Amino acid sequence: MDVLVSVIQYILDMGASVFVPILMLIIGLIARMKFKDAFSSALIFGVAFAGMNLVVNFLLENVSPAAKGFAENTGINLTAVDGGWTTGASLTWAWKYAFIAFPLAIGINALMLVLKWTKVLNVDMWNVWGKAFTACMVTFISGNIYLGFAVCAIQTVVELKVGDLWAREIQELTGIPGVTLPHHMTLIACVLYPIDKLMDLIPFFNRKMDVDTLKQKIGIFAENHVMGFLVGTALGLVAKYDISNALVLGVNAAAALTLFPQVSKLFMQALSPISDAISEMMKKKFSGREIYIGLDWPILAGSNEIWVLAIILVPFELLFAAILPGNQMLPFAGLINLSIIVAAYLLARGNMIRMIAYGIITIPAFLYIGTWFAPWITKLAQETGAVNVEPGTMLGWATIENGEFRWAFASAAQGNWWGIIAAVVWLALFIIFYKGRSKENAKRYAEATE
Numbered sequence: 001m002d003v004l005v006s007v008i009q010y011i012l013d014m015g016a017s018v019f020v021p022i023l024m025l026i027i028g029l030i031a032r033m034k035f036k037d038a039f040s041s042a043l044i045f046g047v048a049f050a051g052m053n054l055v056v057n058f059l060l061e062n063v064s065p066a067a068k069g070f071a072e073n074t075g076i077n078l079t080a081v082d083g084g085w086t087t088g089a090s091l092t093w094a095w096k097y098a099f100i101a102f103p104l105a106i107g108i109n110a111l112m113l114v115l116k117w118t119k120v121l122n123v124d125m126w127n128v129w130g131k132a133f134t135a136c137m138v139t140f141i142s143g144n145i146y147l148g149f150a151v152c153a154i155q156t157v158v159e160l161k162v163g164d165l166w167a168r169e170i171q172e173l174t175g176i177p178g179v180t181l182p183h184h185m186t187l188i189a190c191v192l193y194p195i196d197k198l199m200d201l202i203p204f205f206n207r208k209m210d211v212d213t214l215k216q217k218i219g220i221f222a223e224n225h226v227m228g229f230l231v232g233t234a235l236g237l238v239a240k241y242d243i244s245n246a247l248v249l250g251v252n253a254a255a256a257l258t259l260f261p262q263v264s265k266l267f268m269q270a271l272s273p274i275s276d277a278i279s280e281m282m283k284k285k286f287s288g289r290e291i292y293i294g295l296d297w298p299i300l301a302g303s304n305e306i307w308v309l310a311i312i313l314v315p316f317e318l319l320f321a322a323i324l325p326g327n328q329m330l331p332f333a334g335l336i337n338l339s340i341i342v343a344a345y346l347l348a349r350g351n352m353i354r355m356i357a358y359g360i361i362t363i364p365a366f367l368y369i370g371t372w373f374a375p376w377i378t379k380l381a382q383e384t385g386a387v388n389v390e391p392g393t394m395l396g397w398a399t400i401e402n403g404e405f406r407w408a409f410a411s412a413a414q415g416n417w418w419g420i421i422a423a424v425v426w427l428a429l430f431i432i433f434y435k436g437r438s439k440e441n442a443k444r445y446a447e448a449t450e
Helices: 002-013 016-030 035-074 084-094 098-114 125-142 145-174 184-199 211-222 224-238 243-285 304-323 338-347 352-384 403-413 417-449
Strands: 080-082 120-122 292-294 394-396
Touching: 016 035, 016 243, 035 243, 080 352, 084 098, 084 125, 084 352, 098 120, 098 125, 098 145, 120 145, 125 145, 125 184, 125 352, 125 403, 145 184, 145 292, 145 338, 145 403, 145 417, 184 338, 184 352, 184 403, 184 417, 224 243, 224 304, 304 338, 304 352, 338 352, 352 394, 352 403, 403 417
Parallel strands: 080 394, 120 292
Antiparallel strands: none
16 A cells, blocks of 8 residues: 555656646557657656646746735734645645545545536546545544545536536637536536626626737737736836836746647647547547546646736735734735636636636635635644644645635534534535536537527
8 A cells, every 4th residue: 555655646746748648648548649749748748747737836936925015015914824735736735644534535436427417537537636635624623534534425426527528618718629527617507607697697707808809999908918917017116126026027928828828739739649549549438428538727827817806906905904803814826816716707608807807806715715614724733744834834725726616524523513404505506507507508508500
């Protein structure tokens, strides 16, 4: 067992840009691609991941100091340090039971495919850490490891089902055939779905407003590079940068928004041959059965709306952190709130007006949930010794992915009556969302083919 754990950890330490292409190479060979073709596609996929990571990190490195400057200038004094998802992942893998999530996730996926309960083959093994993190938090909070992994299993199931739901939209938005996004960060869409239905009744929220529409209305000011420059420069000035440094931030933000769509094209180049090979194999083995390949969120990272919203939400996150009573989280490492941005993009179908609304109204929930989990994340850091937490402070995650699910089910596992109600309500909202969105998609795509 120790040898297996060491091998898996060694592979995971390589990062998603190596680990996921290895999986894609194996899948390509299983789908009977020629080795040279499978290797080429897998390598380009790794290049796409590496390129996207470079641009994301470049943006984070430039935006985060500006956000920190904003916080310092406002005199915010909060005790929970935001370590972001990277710290969360590192702490999770340091937990001695984390690797149980691997066979659990793979087994559930295989069973659901055999029983035809899902069409998703999830190869995003890197994000198994998110399931293990859930198991860890529920175990710590409830004191019961069996409940921890039971909730982990529930999360795995709903991730696969939401992957089924997003498939057509992901393929339409990215142009990549046969892929989907079974990522837990998109599950917040089920909580937002009733709000989305209310927005349907308000004409203002039904206006088409994506980046392309912005370009038509305001011309050059909606171009990626110009928009990035303006928003980045404005953020620098708010953070009290001098003019030269604010302009540098503006240019760097412009560079990031310009490069994202270019790098994203590599995902299509890499995945199309593998997707075609899998489709052919499924036609032979499963009588034409459709299978979606589940991938990580960067397949959507070429969408300009995601990054425009990411930057717009930064000052709101810092403002709410400063004024909300009872909040202890200072957003920092997790300041680029992908935990809402990706879900908002999919739920709103790229409508910027709705995306901004979703982002702003959910910020308080993220901060309070982050505050609630901070003592437990601190406990994980202390028990594993992976991170040194200074006395009088806590380590947390201000924009915790899937936080509403984790909070509800962790509270239920504690035996709290209100937690049990919250977990039941969450499952009910997911069912309503799944059925409602499925009907909407069926109608939408039927009209498109008429």
